[in-house]
Amino acid sequence: MSTTKEAIEHIQSTTHYNEKLEETDFKAVAISKELKLRDLEEFQEFRNNFRGTLNTTSVIDFANYIHAQEGNNCFIDVDSMAAQSIFDLGDKEKPGHAKHKAILKLKRTAPYTELLQHDTLQTKQRDLAEWIEDWKDYIQVVDENGTNMDIIKASTAIRNITIEAIAKKGSEIKNFGESKSAMESIDAKSEDGPMPAWIIFECKPFEDLPERAFHSRISISTGHDTPRFTTRIVQLDAIKEEIANDFKTLLTDKLDDEADIYLGMFTA
16 A cells, blocks of 8 residues: 555644644643644633732731742833733743733722812802712711811802802093093802811722822802802822822832832733
């Protein structure tokens, strides 16, 4: 029985490929004429290597998981309030597969989320008064004189603010002419005493970070039939930077110098 040239070439290539398969770290076989590799891991009792990803919003759980592993490292992204650790990263001589990770993504607390959503938002009298009452456990209201106001009195004062127009006329007579002017100003007053001027909102921005006091200035717009209110957090960008530093400091303290820490996120 004769053997064709094509059959001989196929046998030779298959034999050469089987020799290469013996050099792999894990079991694999060549399938069909294309000699595709098939990983046999799913048929084994154990995996070829440990892999998986821990996703958490807890700094403490993230740090505890890192402590329990080998090859500890931590990459911190303060802009997104996130961090990750890769346990099988390896090195230049023996690079790992980077398949075993822990990822931390801090989650804003409900009060902090509400505060940010309300920042610079223009609202009606009733809406602002009800918002203050709903979040009274976190809020302190200060009047124009810097005096703390009772929450109920503050919300009542906001509800009862009225707008009135004040007309002022002036004239000036000169030797060769006369000029007249009329100026109309708008004044917003409350029938229940001093006007609320500041809102101090105290809360934890993220669960594992310390509590902060956010100072919001109350502004009144009188260009409508009824007043419109806007609350704006003072120096919000600077506060966010301080919160990011709190995150970095807390994570560094929890790791107790047991991990190599880098600023930034690593992609393998």
